[in-house]
Amino acid sequence: MIAFLGQGRMGVPMARRLERAGHKVTTWRRGTGVTAASAVEGAGLVITMLRDPAAVREVLAAALPGLRPGATVVEMSTIGPEEVRGLRSLLPPEVRLVDAPVLGSVGPAAEGALTVLAGGDVSGCREVLEVLGTVRECGPLGAGAAMKLAVMSALVPAQVLVAETLAYGTAHGVDRAALLEVLAGTPLGPVAERLREPARETRYALGLAAKDLDLAAWPGATLATAAHRRLREAEAAGLGERDLTAVAGHVEGGRDPVAGERRAVPLNPATVPATNGMYSHAVRVGDMLYVSGQAAFDERGRLVGEGSMTEQAEHVFRCLGEILADQGAGFGDIAFLRTYLTDMDDRVEYGQVRRKYITGTPPASTTVEVSKLFMPGLLLEVDAIVALPS
Known part of the structure; x- marks a missing residue:
């Protein structure tokens, strides 16, 4: 059995790919009420595909009680070689560890066309990894993670460079289409083509690209450092969940290239259970974040913690925490909190x-009692207004 921890943009199609190949897969994501330890019980192979090093450490630490001796953990997130070595110290000696970050986005993940950069002994998991794409063995443990960051420290700054080239052309009256045609005949052609039109579907989030460059930072990385600064500026402007190609519009005109001049930027972090399509989890306007009412339901719309105020409140605050973290904020940045309770006797x-x-x-906060909420069994709902860090 395979336990797949992480069901974000990449994790979902990867887990489905494994299932369609005939593997028994148990999936896990935050906020479902299921512990990571119970999700990995009995699994011979545990795959992690999470947002950043902190998430990987937290989830694997929580999974430790359920890991069986002889199991193999395949860490496929982008976390860097130092973090991989830290995981080796965290895991019991009888649990094997392989680092296997990937090159490719959502489409290749669904098609099994990723490039898997593996570090460590893959003899016990190569067949599974080949379902996801082409496996390239890079060397000992940590080598895959190092290879991934080395590649991204070239690819991401290249996209920022072309974005700045397009901005220069616009400022000097150069026809944008003509400039793209000229660039198409150079080694930068594939990058320029990617930036021709901003992707409306997020394949590689701008915020994740900024995170990857942060992990790849070293004193000699002058170009990557400048690109990282550009991406952080775009992220602060509310483009963190947009595809990386949004950086072109940001550099050229300081605006969201998909939403045009729209100042209200909807946000729906992949780590929070999806909405029903009638609202966004949060909307950013400048340095203010308006968070929709958070309630205790999972990604399938099922009630979490039936009859338990403690369980429902824990779920709600975990969701709030994920939304805040997505924008670089924390609970200390909340300016106003409003709580709806179906029974004021539950307030303690x-x-x-x-x-x-x-x-x-x-x-500042308000707590009110209401007769009912939008889903039977919900005991509370919490919304917030947040002053984001500059």
Whole structure:
């Protein structure tokens, strides 16, 4: 059995690919009420595909009680070689570890056309990895992670460079289409083609690209450092969840190239259960974030923690935390918090959970009792207004 930890943009199509190949796959994501330890019980192979090093450490630490001796953990996130070595120290000696980050986006993940950059002994998991794409053995443990960052430290700055080239052309009256045609005949042609039109579907999030360059930072990386600064500026402008190609419009005109001049930028982090399509989890306007009411339901729309205020409140605050972290904020940045309870007698139990997450001086807040919420069984809903860090 394979336990696949992480069901974001890349994790979902990868897990489905494995299932269609005939493997028994158990999937896990945050906020479902299922522990990582229970998700990995009995699994001979555990795959992690998570956002960043902190998430990988947290999830694997939580999974430790369920890992069986002799299991293999395949870490496929982009976290860097130092973090991989840290994971080796975290895991028991009887649990094998392979690092296998990938090159490719959502489309190749669904088609099994990724390039898997493997570090360590892949003899026990190569057949599974080949379902996802072409496996390239890079060397000992950590070599795959190092190869991934080395590649991204070239590819990402190249896209920022072409974005700046297009901005230069615009500022000097150069026809954009003509410039792209000329670039098409140079080694930068494939990169220029990618930036011809911003992708409306996020394949490789701009915020993740910024994270990758942050991991790849070293004193001699002058071009990558400048590109990283550009991406962080675009992320602060609300483009973190857009595809990396959005950097072209940001550099050229300081705007969201998909939404045009729209100042309200909807945000739906992949780490939070999806909405029903009638609202966004949050909307960013400048340095303010308006968070929709968060309630205790999972990615399939099922109630979490039926009858338990503590379980539902924990789920709600975890979702709030994911949304805040997506924009580089924390609970201390909340300016206003509003809570709807179906029974005011539950406020003490709710308050105990709230104080775990909101410490120090509390934000402005309102708590009201309502007769019912939008889903039967919900005991509370919480929305917020957040002042984002500059």
